[in-house]
Amino acid sequence: MTTALVREIAELKAVAQHHAARHEHIQGFHWPEGVRIAVNFTADFDAMLLRRLLNEPPMQLAKGEFGGRVGIWRLIELFDSHGVKATIFTPGRICELFPQALRAAVASGHEIADHMWEHRVPKEADLEEDHLLKCKAALTAIAGRPPVGTRSHHSAGLLRREGFIYTSEGEADHLPYYTRDANGENCLVNLPFHYGIDDAMYFSFAWLASGNEAQRLADPDKVFDIFWNAFWQQYRQGGYLNVCLHPFISGRALRTAMLDRLITRMKSLPGVWFPTCEEVARYCLGKFPPRTA
Amino acid sequence: MPWKQNYTVSDEKTLLDRELHWPDGARCGVQIVVDLSVASGPQGITAADLKSSRAEFGRAVGLDLVLDVLKRYELRATFAVPAVIAEIAPDRITHILERGHEIAANGLKHEDTSKLERQDEAERIGLATEILRRFTGRAPAGWFLLPRQKDRFAAGAISPHTVDLLLEAGYRYLGNGIADDIPHYWVSDFAARRAILTLPYYYHYDDQFFLLFPVAGTNLENPESLARNWRAELDAQYKRGRWFSMTLHPHLIGFANRLHVLDEFLAHMHSLPGLWNPTGAEIADHWAANYPQATHLKLEQSVWKDYPGSLS
Numbered sequence: 001m002t003t004a005l006v007r008e009i010a011e012l013k014a015v016a017q018h019h020a021a022r023h024e025h026i027q028g029f030h031w032p033e034g035v036r037i038a039v040n041f042t043a044d045f046d047a048m049l050l051r052r053l054l055n056e057p058p059m060q061l062a063k064g065e066f067g068g069r070v071g072i073w074r075l076i077e078l079f080d081s082h083g084v085k086a087t088i089f090t091p092g093r094i095c096e097l098f099p100q101a102l103r104a105a106v107a108s109g110h111e112i113a114d115h116m117w118e119h120r121v122p123k124e125a126d127l128e129e130d131h132l133l134k135c136k137a138a139l140t141a142i143a144g145r146p147p148v149g150t151r152s153h154h155s156a157g158l159l160r161r162e163g164f165i166y167t168s169e170g171e172a173d174h175l176p177y178y179t180r181d182a183n184g185e186n187c188l189v190n191l192p193f194h195y196g197i198d199d200a201m202y203f204s205f206a207w208l209a210s211g212n213e214a215q216r217l218a219d220p221d222k223v224f225d226i227f228w229n230a231f232w233q234q235y236r237q238g239g240y241l242n243v244c245l246h247p248f249i250s251g252r253a254l255r256t257a258m259l260d261r262l263i264t265r266m267k268s269l270p271g272v273w274f275p276t277c278e279e280v281a282r283y284c285l286g287k288f289p290p291r292t293a
Numbered sequence: 294m295p296w297k298q299n300y301t302v303s304d305e306k307t308l309l310d311r312e313l314h315w316p317d318g319a320r321c322g323v324q325i326v327v328d329l330s331v332a333s334g335p336q337g338i339t340a341a342d343l344k345s346s347r348a349e350f351g352r353a354v355g356l357d358l359v360l361d362v363l364k365r366y367e368l369r370a371t372f373a374v375p376a377v378i379a380e381i382a383p384d385r386i387t388h389i390l391e392r393g394h395e396i397a398a399n400g401l402k403h404e405d406t407s408k409l410e411r412q413d414e415a416e417r418i419g420l421a422t423e424i425l426r427r428f429t430g431r432a433p434a435g436w437f438l439l440p441r442q443k444d445r446f447a448a449g450a451i452s453p454h455t456v457d458l459l460l461e462a463g464y465r466y467l468g469n470g471i472a473d474d475i476p477h478y479w480v481s482d483f484a485a486r487r488a489i490l491t492l493p494y495y496y497h498y499d500d501q502f503f504l505l506f507p508v509a510g511t512n513l514e515n516p517e518s519l520a521r522n523w524r525a526e527l528d529a530q531y532k533r534g535r536w537f538s539m540t541l542h543p544h545l546i547g548f549a550n551r552l553h554v555l556d557e558f559l560a561h562m563h564s565l566p567g568l569w570n571p572t573g574a575e576i577a578d579h580w581a582a583n584y585p586q587a588t589h590l591k592l593e594q595s596v597w598k599d600y601p602g603s604l605s
Contacts, residue, residue: 057407058407059438097301122602134603203497205496212507215506219525220521220525258525
C-alpha cells in the first residue's frame with residue numbers, strides 16, 4: 001500500500017516538473033525606456049461560431065451575430081478613438097461572415113491573429129493542419145500579411161512551422177513567458193491571459209453550459225472595478241495586462257462606454273503602452289531571447 | 294449552401310449611429326415592453342403558475358402599479374400578452390388599451406414552440422391571434438417569443454418556421470431578436486429575401502433575470518444591478534442617438550421592494566430631452582417609411598464554401 005502511494009506521489013511530482021519545464025520565465029524582465037506597463041486589448045471574434053459548434057438554438061446564434069453586425073465596429077471605433085492598437089483573434093470562418101469589419105480593423109492598424117478555423121482544434125493531426133492552413137490563408141487574404149499569433153491549443157510544432165511566434169492562452173506568469181511543446185521544443189512567446197479579466201465571465205449567459213443558477217449578469221460598474229484593479233496591481237509592479245473581450249459582449253453600448261472610461265483612466269497615468277500582441281512578442285524575442293528556440 | 298444559413302439571420306452590418314433618424318428630430322428611441330406572462334419555464338403558463346399568488350398580484354396590484362409609474366412619466370409601452378391571459382382577464386386588456394398602450398402577442402400561453410411541427414405552430418399562432426383580436430378589436434401587429442426564467446437560454450426560442458408563419462398571419466414585427474440593438478430584419482429565406490422586422494431585446498435589461506432569478510431561494514435578488522444596467526445602456530445609447538429597450542414583468546417588478554428602482558430609472562428617462570417613445574407598431578411604421586427592406590436589407594453575395602472536415 002505505502003509503496004503504491006509513494007509511487008503515485010513520485011508520478012505526480014514528475015508530471016508537475018515536466019509541465020513546469022515547458023515554461024521559461026523571463027528573468028529581469030523590463031519594458032522599453034519610459035514604459036511602465038503594456039496593456040494588450042484583445043478581442044476574441046468568434047461571434048456565433050462557438051454556439052454553432054455546440055449546436056445551440058438560433059436565438060443563441062443571433063446573440064453571437066451581434067458581435068459581427070454591431071459589436072466589432074464599436075470596439076474598433078473605441079480603440080481608434082484612443083489610439084489603442086488591439087489584437088483581434090479571428091476564426092477563419094469569420095473572414096467569410098464579416099469581411100467588411102475585418103478590413104476596417106486592418107485599415108485602422110489592428111492586428112489580426114488566429115483563433116482557429118471554426119473555433120476548434122481537431123484531434124486528428126491531418127485535419128488540424130488543414131484547419132490551421134485554412135485559417136492562415138483566410139486571415140492572410142484579409143490582412144495582406146500572414147498572422148504571427150494565435151489564441152488556441154494548436155500544436156506548437158505546427159504553429160512554428162507556419163511562422164507563428166506567439167500564443168495567448170495560458171496563465172503561468174503575470175508577465176510574458178516562453179512556452180514549449182511536451183518535448184521541450186518549438187518555443188513560442190506566451191502572452192498570458194487570465195479568465196478573471198475576460199468579459200465573458202461576467203456578462204455571458206449560458207457560457208459553456210453554465211446553469212441558470214450560475215449566470216453572469218454583472219453590471220458594468222462592477223466589472224470596471226475588477227478590470228481597473230487588475231490594471232492597477234500590474235501598473236504598480238511594472239507588469240502586463242491582457243484584457244480579453246468578445247465583440248458580442250463588450251460591443252454592447254453600455255460596456256463600450258465602460259471600456260471608454262477604463263481606457264481614459266489608464267491613459268491618465270504615465271508610461272502606459274497599448275501595443276498589439278505582436279509588438280509585445282517581438283519585443284520579448286528581441287530583448288530577452290529564449291534559452292533555446 | 295447560402296452563406297448566411299445556420300449562421301446569421303440578418304445582413305452583415307448594422308446601421309451606423311449617424312444613419313439613424315427619429316421622428317420630429319428626436320434624439321433617441323426608447324421602447325418599454327411589459328410581459329404579462331407568468332410562465333416559469335418552456336412549457337408555458339400552467340395551472341400551477343396561475344394558482345400562484347404572485348400571478349394574481351401581477352394581474353391586479355402589480356399591473357396597476359406599473360401602469361401608474363408609466364403614467365407618472367408619460368411613457369407608453371408595448372404589452373406582450375399570452376392569449377390565455379386575455380381570456381382570463383379581458384378587463385385588464387381593455388384597461389391597458391385605454392391608457393394608450395399597445396397589445397401584442399406573446400404566444401398562446403407563452404410556450405416554447407421551437408421544436409413543434411410547422412402545422413402545430415401555425416395553429417397556435419392562428420388561435421392566439423384570433424383570441425387577441427376578439428379582446429382588442431384588431432389583430433396584433435407584433436409577436437413576441439420572450440424567454441422565461443427557467444429556460445435553458447435567456448433570449449427566447451424561435452423555430453425554423455416562425456418567421457414565415459408570422460408573415461403569413463399578417464404580423465408586422467417580431468418582438469424580440471438579439472442580433473442588433475436597433476430594429477433590424479430577420480431573414481427566413483435569403484434567396485427570396487423574405488424577412489420580418491425584428492425589435493431588439495437583451496436579457497440584461499429584463500427584470501426577470503435580476504429578481505429572485507432563477508427561483509426563490511438562490512439569493513439572486515439584484516435590483517440595483519438591474520438598475521445600473523438600465524441606466525448605463527440608456528445613457529450610452531442616448532449619447533449615440535440610438536435606441537433603448539427594456540422588459541418588465543408586473544408580477545416581479547410590481548412589488549414595492551423593487552418598484553422604486555423602476556420609478557427612479559423612469560424619472561431619469563423622463564428627464565432626458567428629445568426621447569421618442571413609440572409602441573411596437575409605431576416603430577414598424579417608422580421603419581417601413583425610413584428603412585424599408587428593399588433599400589436597407591443588404592444581403593451580400595455568398596462567399597461561403599463547404600469543406601470536408603468543417604461544419605457547413
